[in-house]
Amino acid sequence: MLRxxxxxxxxxxxxxxxxxxxxxxxxxxxxxxxxxENGAGKSSLMKVxxxxxxxxxxxxxxxxxxVRVASxxxxxxxxxxxxxxHFSLFDTLTAAENIWLGLDRSGTLQQLTSRIVDVAASYGLxxxxxxxxxxxxxxxxxxxxxxxxxxxxxxxxxxDEPTSVLxxxxxxxxxxxxxxxxxxxxxxxxxxxxxxxxxxxxxRCTVLRSGRVTGVVNPxxxxxxxxxxxxxxxxxxxxxPRAATRGAPVLSVRQLSLxxxxxxxxxxxxxxxxxxxxxxxxxxxxxxxxxxxxxAALSGEDPRAAPGSIQLLGQDIARAGPRQRxxxxxxxxxxxxxxxxxxxxxxxxxxxxxxRADAAAAHGWLQPARAQALAARLIERFRVKAGGxxxxxxxxxxxxxxxxxxxxxxxxxxxxxxxxxxxxxVDVGAATQIRGELLALRDAGCxxxxxxxxxxxxxxxxxxLVVIAQGRLSPALPVAQAGIETIGQWMSGLWPAAxxxxxxxxxxxxxxxxASHEHR
Numbered sequence: 423m424l425r426x427x428x429x430x431x432x433x434x435x436x437x438x439x440x441x442x443x444x445x446x447x448x449x450x451x452x453x454x455x456x457x458x459e460n461g462a463g464k465s466s467l468m469k470v471x472x473x474x475x476x477x478x479x480x481x482x483x484x485x486x487x488x489v490r491v492a493s494x495x496x497x498x499x500x501x502x503x504x505x506x507x508h509f510s511l512f513d514t515l516t517a518a519e520n521i522w523l524g525l526d527r528s529g530t531l532q533q534l535t536s537r538i539v540d541v542a543a544s545y546g547l548x549x550x551x552x553x554x555x556x557x558x559x560x561x562x563x564x565x566x567x568x569x570x571x572x573x574x575x576x577x578x579x580x581x582d583e584p585t586s587v588l589x590x591x592x593x594x595x596x597x598x599x600x601x602x603x604x605x606x607x608x609x610x611x612x613x614x615x616x617x618x619x620x621x622x623x624x625x626r627c628t629v630l631r632s633g634r635v636t637g638v639v640n641p642x643x644x645x646x647x648x649x650x651x652x653x654x655x656x657x658x659x660x661x662x663p664r665a666a667t668r669g670a671p672v673l674s675v676r677q678l679s680l681x682x683x684x685x686x687x688x689x690x691x692x693x694x695x696x697x698x699x700x701x702x703x704x705x706x707x708x709x710x711x712x713x714x715x716x717x718a719a720l721s722g723e724d725p726r727a728a729p730g731s732i733q734l735l736g737q738d739i740a741r742a743g744p745r746q747r748x749x750x751x752x753x754x755x756x757x758x759x760x761x762x763x764x765x766x767x768x769x770x771x772x773x774x775x776x777x778r779a780d781a782a783a784a785h786g787w788l789q790p791a792r793a794q795a796l797a798a799r800l801i802e803r804f805r806v807k808a809g810g811x812x813x814x815x816x817x818x819x820x821x822x823x824x825x826x827x828x829x830x831x832x833x834x835x836x837x838x839x840x841x842x843x844x845x846x847x848v849d850v851g852a853a854t855q856i857r858g859e860l861l862a863l864r865d866a867g868c869x870x871x872x873x874x875x876x877x878x879x880x881x882x883x884x885x886x887l888v889v890i891a892q893g894r895l896s897p898a899l900p901v902a903q904a905g906i907e908t909i910g911q912w913m914s915g916l917w918p919a920a921x922x923x924x925x926x927x928x929x930x931x932x933x934x935x936x937a938s939h940e941h942r
Contacts, residue, residue: 426448450577454609454610463634501574511566559710583613672837704901753839759846820846
């Protein structure tokens with residue numbers, strides 16, 4: 423008997439048929455990948471299974487019985503859990519409280535907190551249940567979602583890009599967990615754009631293109647190229663980076679130290695580095711080790727830095743706000759697409775006004791026609807699948823919205839571009855496109871700082887690499903000298919200092935502060 427069987431599932435939205443007659447079968451204990459480029463219909467199909475949206479046609483059977491899942495609550499009652507790519511968490515509540523809201527709440531919050539600690543530890547997911555969600559990084563929020571799903575002991579677990587912001591070590595631990603769940607009879611639907619992961623983990627793979635099934639294969643018998651052909655109808659575009667030609671210094675950071683603004687944050691301690699025109703400096707590190715604080719200080723969101731500690735093209739910008747920094751040529755792509763990179767309820771044209779002065783105002787008046795024209799140009803140049811400049815940001819798939827946001831900042835021709843998680847949740851074709859555009863920007867003389875938790879991406883893009891751990895920054899290393907093993911060791915804070923001793927005495931890890939016990 424099959425765990426899940428879909429027949430002829432169809433979902434029509436006003437501008438597009440997201441799912442077009444899809445048939446899918448998943449056996450008990452099977453890890454089944456769903457692969458497709460951005461906008462192929464993967465997330466819409468998963469939402470139908472989970473009851474978040476209703477199919478217009480087709481039949482769903484669960485454990486052999488016909489079902490029509492009317493809501494996520496009904497799905498959970500059946501034994502279906504889902505971890506979304508875009509999280510559904512309340513920022514003002516703690517991790518434990520968010521998890522408690524998603525469960526049956528039969529026990530006390532204190533009992534649940536103990537279960538969270540046990541489950542997180544057994545699956546290698548570092549998580550402090552007492553931390554408010556608004557203090558967590560994207561990677562840490564993802565852990566909350568995964569632990570919440572695992573606590574329901576599901577018969578079918580749906581994972582949408584679960585490893586997009588996990589370190590290689592955490593990915594391996596997650597795979598051990600998923601294989602153990604599958605051995606116990608749990609079925610897993612696994613959405614990922616990482617072809618190597620799918621080939622290593624999954625038993626079968628259903629490939630979607632434009633809402634339709636183009637193939638069902640055994641991924642272990644396929645190559646990355648053959649999976650890409652099924653997914654996008656062609657071989658993936660090749661990325662051919664050229665050697666960098668370093669120019670004059672653009673960004674100079676000298677002994678940047680900042681106490682955390684939040685009790686659960688990370689202190690920045692003596693951060694120093696230099697970034698030149700025409701190069702990419704990659705920043706690796708385990709989520710929650712100071713990335714957010716560093717990005718806030720560099721982007722202007724946190725203007726508390728000591729005068730002179732941050733210089734852009736020789737000018738002191740330590741106390742300048744984001745608008746002043748943009749006027750000098752600094753543009754920034756945050757890691758969170760919805761809510762920070764774009765306003766979900768505004769159109770793409772309106773979202774250009776967030777960072778693009780050339781589309782914003784003249785003599786105090788907004789220029790809607792300019793914003794429309796700019797959005798249309800970005801949609802065409804970066805091949806964004808959208809219903810035009812008037813489409814709401816929330817209507818785009820995650821990968822297409824990412825292309826639009828990154829494209830908006832690249833198109834501004836910045837002198838310095840700071841990018842966090844540039845290809846998070848983006849398919850192989852779109853990821854190659856974004857990385858190619860970033861390298862082209864570098865070749866045009868822009869300085870780029872790329873913060874990513876995908877080491878493969880950093881090795882593809884970077885000319886030099888640094889690692890951040892416990893709010894400290896490692897020495898810069900040319901990427902040709904930076905092996906995976908070395909960077910992995912440095913991510914624990916074990917890089918050599920000037921005196922030859924390790925820079926940190928304890929391995930880097932997300933911290934539990936004494937104040938956190940007040941929330942228990």
